Amino acid sequence: MIHPRENSTDTRQEDHGLSPDLVRDLRRMVVAECNRSMMSMPAERVMRAVRVSPAAQRIGFVERELVNWFRPVLALGIIVIMALAVYNFDLSRQNDQLQTPAEMVLGLQPVTVAAAYDIEFDHHD
Amino acid sequence: MSKVDASSTEEQLIAATLQGNDDAFRRIVERYIDEVSRTVTGMLGAGPEIDDVVQEVFIKLHRSLHTFRGEAALKTFVIRMAINKSLDALRRRKRMRWLQPWSHDDPWEPPAEDASDARMDREEDLAYLRKAVNQLPEGQRAVVILRLIEDYSTEETALILDIPYGTVLSRLKRGVDKLKTITRKPSGPGRSGGVS
Numbered sequence: 001m002i003h004p005r006e007n008s009t010d011t012r013q014e015d016h017g018l019s020p021d022l023v024r025d026l027r028r029m030v031v032a033e034c035n036r037s038m039m040s041m042p043a044e045r046v047m048r049a050v051r052v053s054p055a056a057q058r059i060g061f062v063e064r065e066l067v068n069w070f071r072p073v074l075a076l077g078i079i080v081i082m083a084l085a086v087y088n089f090d091l092s093r094q095n096d097q098l099q100t101p102a103e104m105v106l107g108l109q110p111v112t113v114a115a116a117y118d119i120e121f122d123h124h125d
Numbered sequence: 126m127s128k129v130d131a132s133s134t135e136e137q138l139i140a141a142t143l144q145g146n147d148d149a150f151r152r153i154v155e156r157y158i159d160e161v162s163r164t165v166t167g168m169l170g171a172g173p174e175i176d177d178v179v180q181e182v183f184i185k186l187h188r189s190l191h192t193f194r195g196e197a198a199l200k201t202f203v204i205r206m207a208i209n210k211s212l213d214a215l216r217r218r219k220r221m222r223w224l225q226p227w228s229h230d231d232p233w234e235p236p237a238e239d240a241s242d243a244r245m246d247r248e249e250d251l252a253y254l255r256k257a258v259n260q261l262p263e264g265q266r267a268v269v270i271l272r273l274i275e276d277y278s279t280e281e282t283a284l285i286l287d288i289p290y291g292t293v294l295s296r297l298k299r300g301v302d303k304l305k306t307i308t309r310k311p312s313g314p315g316r317s318g319g320v321s
Contacts, residue, residue: 050183
């Protein structure tokens with residue numbers, strides 16, 4: 001339980017000109033938010049955190065930051081891969097060659113012995 | 126190792142902490158945790174990260190206590206750290222918002238136990254006030270929190286934020302003007318001069 005400031009009567013109202021009601025409400029708001037957000041026995045938890053070795057704290061921080069930065073990159077990567085797979089699959093369906101699903105998804109040309117020896121120069125006229 | 130009790134002075138607590146006395150640091154934490162929690166919450170608003178930021182403040186204090194020269198009060202030193210850590214958390218939030226634009230901005234709300242109409246109105250008013258505070262730029266918000274909510278003097282606020290006295294006054298004036306404007310709107314809580 002967080003306590004409001006002991007000296008909670010604003011003695012310097014002439015400096016800022018905000019109504020005492022509004023100042024009181026601002027203080028009430030912060031105390032209410034604080035009590036909602038803070039878990040019980042905060043001092044105990046602070047002491048436990050302080051006792052954790054500084055190296056572990058540093059590693060924890062680096063891990064957290066890496067995960068935070070990597071998450072959107074991972075999501076974007078998955079979207080790009082899926083889009084490419086759909087594009088390849090769609091393109092492969094348009095030609096009449098017999099392709100395996102893996103070839104279709106990966107966008108690979110069908111390689112057969114016949115195709116390898118089938119040399120055509122029609123397009124280079 | 127020197128013994129400490131409730132009547133120990135700041136200097137005694139700091140000296141004992143630097144000698145490795147955990148009990149001394151616990152007393153420092155207990156002495157300032159309310160102020161730090163209120164300052165951090167004032168800057169950030171309710172949320173699950175408040176607890177972490179408060180812990181970060183005291184961890185940093187524990188690590189940098191040897192740099193405390195005693196030129197200002199320990200409280201000034203601690204509250205300055207609380208403001209700096211809050212500003213770091215605000216920047217982290219902004220970065221996350223930029224990286225994860227799909228994440229929603231609604232404030233974190235634990236389930237209300239008593240959902241009576243009067244209580245709901247009151248919570249709506251306080252939520253409106255929070256939105257008004259969140260609209261203030263970081264510098265003005267820090268001054269408003271320290272000066273109006275924590276009731277520090279202008280000199281103390283200038284010392285904590287390490288800015289000139291005149292800057293505190295101008296930021297306070299601009300911050301208060303903005304709060305007045307927002308809370309005076311017909312839909313705002315200031316329709317009768319305050320939220321009460």
